[in-house]
Amino acid sequence: MTLADAESHMQKAVEATKRAFNTIRTGRANTSLLDRVMVEYYGSPTPLKSLANINTPDASTITIQPYDKSSLTQIEKAISLSDIGLTPNNDGEVVRLNIPPLTSERRQEFVKLAGKFAEDGKVSIRNVRRDAVDSVRKQEKNSDISKDEALDLQDEIQKLTDKYTAKIEELLAEKEKDISTV
Structure with a gap:
């Protein structure tokens, strides 16, 4: 798995999370x-x-x-x-x-559901990270890349993971704000 593949898979996880968020009611017709x-x-x-x-x-x-x-x-x-x-x-x-107005209990349920969707997205991103790091380790073991290159690639993979996890956190904060707005 290349760095570009890992980034593409992480981007897809963010998109899937966005789609999941869109299925949550916010009190407005959508x-x-x-x-x-x-x-x-x-x-x-x-x-x-x-x-x-x-x-x-x-x-x-x-x-x-x-x-x-x-x-x-x-x-x-x-x-x-x-x-x-x-x-x-x-x-x-x-x-x-x-679309009836949401009760505060319903809003809390939807905030929890959004949190679950966000966590699912982050798990997907971490799975991509694991696969990418395994791929790098395999290349290092086969002597395709040096130990330094492997460490650099693992750093890059971690940076991508942090970047896309932060995107999901942003989306979650936005969705929670959307749900909580009366």
């Missing part, structure tokens, strides 16, 4: 809440966003207008069964999701 919702459509699980037009007409409402009206009930069912904690309202044309 279409990314529905990114993980899969709808049983003609026998196969299909992402909701590929079956419908999803909009946020105001700060507390998400509307889902399916391209195929016959999928309305399946969409409603998929949202009800998902873990987003919202109740869909089907009016025969569109499905509406009203």
Whole structure:
């Protein structure tokens, strides 16, 4: 594993953490809440966003207008069964999701969830670091690189680890602030 590979993998861990954060409610309507919702459509699980037009007409409402009206009930069912904690309202044309204001208990739960997502991201980064350091040690053992080069590379890997871990910490602080803002 090269230094560039390690950095690329760490960047992907940060992006995955960002996507995970986007699925957490902040009290404002956000279409990314529905990114993980899969709808049983003609026998196969299909992402909701590929079956419908999803909009946020105001700060507390998400509307889902399916391209195929016959999928309305399946969409409603998929949202009800998902873990987003919202109740869909089907009016025969569109499905509406009203985003209730978050209670302080709910906000605390979401802050904990954000912390868990951040920790998962940091674990991914540390796993990349471990793999990269193992690769450097293997190269050193095979005499492909000198001991000094190996130590320099390990220092660089640690700097990358610190950089991307700090990015996740920044994202977490931003998300916690977002969740806590009433």
